[in-house]
Amino acid sequence: MAFSANPLALSVPDPTFESWLRDSGYLEILDQRTSDFHRISAATTTTVSNSAAPDPPSVATGFFLSNVLNHIGILLSVLTVNPFSKLTNQDFSGDTPAWTLGFIGYSDSYSFPSSRSQARMRVTENNKRYCRNYFTLFIVFFACSLYQLPIALVGLVLSLALWDLFAYCGKRWGFDNHPVSRECLLRLVQCATAVIIFVCSVQTAVLYALGVTYAVMMLHASFRKLTPVKQPTKGKQK
Numbered sequence: 087m088a089f090s091a092n093p094l095a096l097s098v099p100d101p102t103f104e105s106w107l108r109d110s111g112y113l114e115i116l117d118q119r120t121s122d123f124h125r126i127s128a129a130t131t132t133t134v135s136n137s138a139a140p141d142p143p144s145v146a147t148g149f150f151l152s153n154v155l156n157h158i159g160i161l162l163s164v165l166t167v168n169p170f171s172k173l174t175n176q177d178f179s180g181d182t183p184a185w186t187l188g189f190i191g192y193s194d195s196y197s198f199p200s201s202r203s204q205a206r207m208r209v210t211e212n213n214k215r216y217c218r219n220y221f222t223l224f225i226v227f228f229a230c231s232l233y234q235l236p237i238a239l240v241g242l243v244l245s246l247a248l249w250d251l252f253a254y255c256g257k258r259w260g261f262d263n264h265p266v267s268r269e270c271l272l273r274l275v276q277c278a279t280a281v282i283i284f285v286c287s288v289q290t291a292v293l294y295a296l297g298v299t300y301a302v303m304m305l306h307a308s309f310r311k312l313t314p315v316k317q318p319t320k321g322k323q324k
Contacts, residue, residue: 164206167210169303173213180218189216216306227298237287242291244282256268
């Protein structure tokens with residue numbers, strides 16, 4: 087989005103302008119602004135260090151280690167973020183973003199987060215935008231885990247069949263008129279389901295799918311740049 091020239095904008099402090107961008111919903115502009123600021127700062131530091139006297143090897147090594155530790159700290163800070171804090175029911179009711187241009191994007195759609203605040207902002211916002219894509223990935227990973235663990239697939243089918251049988255028997259024998267018998271049979275079915283899930287290692291397949299999906303979600307959400315929700319058209323088709 088392009089803003090018209092405004093001399094009064096020069097008098098607005100950066101924190102105030104960034105707060106306005108955040109409150110107005112221009113998170114993609116704030117994300118790009120943060121990346122540009124850190125890139126310019128890093129380029130300025132490199133230029134100054136090159137024009138000065140050569141640093142001893144120990145100083146260069148210390149600078150490299152501090153840079154690596156800073157990047158590791160940013161990645162670790164992502165683990166402290168609750169990616170579901172801003173999710174609402176409306177986020178799951180809309181259309182699923184396109185997998186190619188929307189979810190994956192282009193090669194320049196990714197960059198390493200330059201700060202912890204930028205990483206947190208990306209994770210929470212991208213999780214809202216691509217929550218349906220992440221849920222689809224969970225289904226895919228869960229199906230792959232069931233393929234790797236056939237016994238878990240058998241346990242899942244048995245559990246579903248058991249509950250279907252419970253519903254069928256409830257309608258056939260009128261358990262709604264006998265609440266005590268229905269409650270006892272319900273507890274029995276729940277215990278049987280828990281035993282089947284434990285014996286057939288269904289929980290292993292679920293945990294595997296959740297772990298892989300969570301890792302992919304956090305990496306994608308933290309490295310994926312924020313883009314406008316409605317992508318502008320590059321040109322009209324003739």
